[in-house]
Amino acid sequence: MSAQLQQRLLGELEKLVLIDPHTHINQLDPASHTLADILGYHYYTELAHSAGLPREQIEQPGIDPKEKVSRLVPKLADIENTAQYSWLLEMCRVFFGFEDDRITPANWETLYDNAAKKMVQPDWEEQVLRTSKLERIFLTNNFDEPLTGFDTQRYIPCLRTDDLVFHLTKPETRTRLAKATGIELSGSASLKEAIGKLFEHFVSKNAKACAISLPPDFAPIRIEASAADPILRAVATGKELTADEQRTLSRFVFWTLAEHCADHKLPFDLMIGVNRRVYEAGVYQGQDLFDQRVSLIQYRALFNAFPQVIFPISVLAQISNQELVSYSWIFPNVVTNGHWWYSNIPAYIETDCRARLQAVPRTKQIGYYSDMYKLEFALPKFGMYRRILAKILAEDFVIGRGWAEEHALELGRQNLRGNVETIFGVDGG
Amino acid sequence: MSAQLQQRLLGELEKLVLIDPHTHINQLDPASHTLADILGYHYYTELAHSAGLPREQIEQPGIDPKEKVSRLVPKLADIENTAQYSWLLEMCRVFFGFEDDRITPANWETLYDNAAKKMVQPDWEEQVLRTSKLERIFLTNNFDEPLTGFDTQRYIPCLRTDDLVFHLTKPETRTRLAKATGIELSGSASLKEAIGKLFEHFVSKNAKACAISLPPDFAPIRIEASAADPILRAVATGKELTADEQRTLSRFVFWTLAEHCADHKLPFDLMIGVNRRVYEAGVYQGQDLFDQRVSLIQYRALFNAFPQVIFPISVLAQISNQELVSYSWIFPNVVTNGHWWYSNIPAYIETDCRARLQAVPRTKQIGYYSDMYKLEFALPKFGMYRRILAKILAEDFVIGRGWAEEHALELGRQNLRGNVETIFGVDGG
């Protein structure tokens, strides 16, 4: 009975058209052209590499897409147990009519060719969106992107700020900033002005969020302009900063971003807990890991200082979920945001989603985002989430608490879509 | 079959009359007078505030109870997914005959009035206790309470010591201590004597535990009197302490409390891991959070130094549960105690209770306490726990290990009640 109930709820949730509140889609080239675009996703290259495929074979410069796929396919047998592989199968089945149980050296080429034929169709992007029931997609944009040449109602800009906070000492970052804003950094005032220009630009292009990923040891506090000024001047002269100065600078820039989020009424997506380049010999985007010894208490000053800014928060370590639940339960401006990266597998999503639904106001939960680089991934990733959500709604709410099915479905729809609209101010389309 | 088995076990567990080993009941005014006493519980005010209700509306000075409820009710829709809301519904159904699915602006007033009629009955306290199958209730008493004017067999005193350990530098704490004991603090000897007087007073009034909540960074060690003396003298002169001195003082007082627990054979309830006033703009009692980076290794010296003292331990961070299980499995004087605050939701209780039942001697587990401020809350909170316990007994013990149902029920009864009797030395009534 529980299985049938789940199926019924899932069927209803599958009718919902979605907004994806965080992706890495290239708005000018959103869908895949060959299976290599799909298998080139770092989830597959890093797992294949972890299972023994040398990086050099995967990342050989100038490699032909079909050749690349032919090298990855034999390794798929070793990772077919993973959730990531199940996404691959689901994409191949739904989009390319693949019917076998596994992708193997014997059958991949037909699949590759079938996929290529589909992907070359001029309306492939539209087909994917329609099949995936997806109508709006948040982007991750560099601060100096022009944001032109695409429909910003469909592909919604998001100001990504890692470079500003953590790489302002790199000359190319400052050059890009100067070029984007017309302002040369000479101190805190010019930095604030430059960042203000970025916000104005992004907001004028329909940006709905500012976003950043943060290392586990980051702890933002307010820095006086007078403390930032000498550091910014030193940066301008090309002087290398001490670790202390770098931290002060990062905090100053971060706090300035939060101030502009307040001024422009933009939510500030915080993705907390990643250590970059831990495995330096890893494949592209397959080098980052984390240190689970992190706490949201590090963000105490921020949450208190900006009650008017909404902070949708993603945590990398699954053990951080209870803190996220608890901080969202107490702070009006903290909301839960999706299931990020190493926490984005069913075992962790189920545990985390269940706790959120039991303890965080229903209006403050952004159920899921795909984090995808190519459009085809929304389908299996949201599919995975929807199945888990249907299970929890069935077990905990309909059976456990005696809710009517429609009542549970309202909760599910709000979690999957409604809160994306209200929290980011995206209208219902 | 599993569902029917669970139901059968639950039915038996529901027959058990309980002792609640930790509450914040006011022994002179234990039950609610209006629905505002129930909806004023910080779980509802903080969730409503988190969902957007301004603190000023909730905490307006002199606000009429009915007006307060009328302001909270519209926000209930946003928190109806929470476990806390399910407690509210259960109380309203069982105690006040509420029959609707939700409490809404359209139906709350009738509910309010029905509740008020019940609560005004002279035997309301007795009705609640009888309906809740509750016969004894541990209190949380300030160290300077007279503990008179109530039945200490029903409302069992417990010496709460946070003020002594963390706020002894506040003049009012020292004034209260002097008034309660007749002893002015002049050094470590007078402090020990004063604390001894408190213990004598509490024990003479049937106190069965000493208790304290502790921040994540607290790590007790023994402090020599000679190190505490100059600090206590400085405190007496009103001198402000350094952070180091404050820590030394807290450790000295804490250790002194443990010594008196040993002398008076009182268990020392440790509630580990809370950071106070993290969200200072929050509602009353809705400002505290935590830092999950805490370990029971911080209590190593304490557990070794006081083998004769039983430490019933509650942890705030769910991730601390495995350490609690492991330390209870190894240290004879460490026992598991309930599911505290941010860990008190079904998703975490089930995980934590299951691990405890699998790895801690059955004699060393205090299953649950309500932590309630008003008597009506024991019913839904223990109800929630009993359902989870029945599920685990059914799945893990009867089905998983082939235990007879009565065998599993014995384990359940010990967990729910028997261990409260043996660990705190409360006789069976």
Next chain:
Amino acid sequence: MSAQLQQRLLGELEKLVLIDPHTHINQLDPASHTLADILGYHYYTELAHSAGLPREQIEQPGIDPKEKVSRLVPKLADIENTAQYSWLLEMCRVFFGFEDDRITPANWETLYDNAAKKMVQPDWEEQVLRTSKLERIFLTNNFDEPLTGFDTQRYIPCLRTDDLVFHLTKPETRTRLAKATGIELSGSASLKEAIGKLFEHFVSKNAKACAISLPPDFAPIRIEASAADPILRAVATGKELTADEQRTLSRFVFWTLAEHCADHKLPFDLMIGVNRRVYEAGVYQGQDLFDQRVSLIQYRALFNAFPQVIFPISVLAQISNQELVSYSWIFPNVVTNGHWWYSNIPAYIETDCRARLQAVPRTKQIGYYSDMYKLEFALPKFGMYRRILAKILAEDFVIGRGWAEEHALELGRQNLRGNVETIFGVDGG
């Protein structure tokens, strides 16, 4: 249906003959002689002690085995809820024909005598192996063991190195090392040479792994010989080391071990996170606990420096499992290894195993090891694991992903046995 499916999968998994990749078996005396050998396992003595049995009664010098069992048996009632007790019952039922529900003061003596009769049979070891479907067993050998007098194909040596890394300052360690290798430590060169001799000896005796357990604060980095030399010279003169020097020395020895693992193509088992002697008044082997504040980021330099060495990793804190999953997902040389000690209970095994199967390449997971001291324990411990594995294969793979049962069973067999063969280079027998 799910229950029948699980049962069917379990039946198949139970046919598999196993290799146990980590035990503390004494190769010269592998099986038990009396029930005291089984009940003397620290899991029972420490739980009985935790439940109130004085250490002195358990560890009385020269105590007769039967007397020892008679003292432990009355305490079993208090720990019958534990997973450990369920292992005991299963051993008694399968090996000794025990048919009661519990071991009690009334029935233990018959059980004891029946067990003794079985254990005295000359082929008892063979009977246990055959009944347990076990054909090869990894040992834990001190670095100075001769490794003679037994079949190294059945009992596979493993070089345990805690003493070298953490106790080289103890004169007896250095004496043992000198005796085993003929080399007196005078500096880094002689240390490297001595360790090389140990590796050569072990490899010549069919050793298939080097292993060590590590405290939570250990963070290996490469130490220059020039930094280690003065410390090793100081050690040779008997000078006491500072904490800094001790840490440098431990790191130097550890790194040297990793270099030799590379040279000899031995996997290096890391068992991460134990604090020794936390409860010093505890029973033998029942004194160790942990601090969950540990991260695999501490091993970043190691994993990067030795891509050619496989590191099968066990973590003591259950919360470390996600890091283990993630590091194994990214680093080709990191593999997951069993469920260690305080994490070795069904509640944690199920959660951890599920996450591993969802996110780590199937080739990189060593499902389980028994950690046993006596052969009889493999049966119930692997039995516990197999039941959990069958449940996950049924729920997540056959039902959840639509895998054929045989497909799921292949995954299960690889997890239980195949990967032990490939990772440690043990041929299939």
